[in-house]
Amino acid sequence: MPPPRPPPTDPLPGLDLESDARDRVLGPGALLLAGRARTQAPDLLALVAAIADAAPFRHMSTAGGRTMSVAMTNCGALGWISDSRGYRYTTRDPLTGAPWPAMPDAFSALAAHTAAEAGYPGFTPDACLINRYEPGTRLTLHQDRNERDFDQPIVSVSLGLPAVFLWGGPARADPVRRVPLEHGDVVVWGGPARLVHHGINPLPEGSHPLTGRARLNLTFRRAG
Numbered sequence: 001m002p003p004p005r006p007p008p009t010d011p012l013p014g015l016d017l018e019s020d021a022r023d024r025v026l027g028p029g030a031l032l033l034a035g036r037a038r039t040q041a042p043d044l045l046a047l048v049a050a051i052a053d054a055a056p057f058r059h060m061s062t063a064g065g066r067t068m069s070v071a072m073t074n075c076g077a078l079g080w081i082s083d084s085r086g087y088r089y090t091t092r093d094p095l096t097g098a099p100w101p102a103m104p105d106a107f108s109a110l111a112a113h114t115a116a117e118a119g120y121p122g123f124t125p126d127a128c129l130i131n132r133y134e135p136g137t138r139l140t141l142h143q144d145r146n147e148r149d150f151d152q153p154i155v156s157v158s159l160g161l162p163a164v165f166l167w168g169g170p171a172r173a174d175p176v177r178r179v180p181l182e183h184g185d186v187v188v189w190g191g192p193a194r195l196v197h198h199g200i201n202p203l204p205e206g207s208h209p210l211t212g213r214a215r216l217n218l219t220f221r222r223a224g
């Protein structure tokens, strides 16, 4: 049975406001909010498809000359890119020369709401990186550090195939925990956790009713 509709006065219709048994504190400043985007997922995925029509998924290259296995695009005022000159944020899509597609209201509302639930009120993202993983694709351990203000948290939304999130520490050599992420899960990290190393294990083979052989991840940031 579908979940009951929120009353019409709900300012954020469609959001899953309930806590979940899989909710988990990953460490000081970092929370897994399980399933918070599940109800909205079909709408989010339709918005991703519209964004990818204007700004196609592409495999970016690194300064070292490698091609990233994760396919990426962006929406919002700023988009994260990597090329032979390194990592940075741009206002335009280098592939098309056009500004990145606008961030849909449903995206910013979800990010703001889940950030507030995790203890970061007033989060207004200006960048949403959209990652697409296929089975075998991984994201090696890294810190998100191309943003101006590390006081702003990161909000990360998982859609489609499940994945194992690697959650380390501020130092690269810190022990790494394996955190299963499912469709609709939201991870928020900031404050003392803002520069924790994290990554995604190679995606296992599988097929999801909404995304097929893929996992989509939305990473919301205040970049500028």
Ligand SMILES: O=C(O)CCC(=O)C(=O)O
Binding pocket: 129, 131, 139, 144, 156, 158, 165, 198, 199, 200, 217, 219
């Ligand atoms: O796919 C994920 O869950 C993590 C993505 C990530 O860490 C990033 O894009 O910087």
Ligand SMILES: [Fe+2]
Binding pocket: 142, 143, 144, 198
């Ligand atoms: Fe990251």
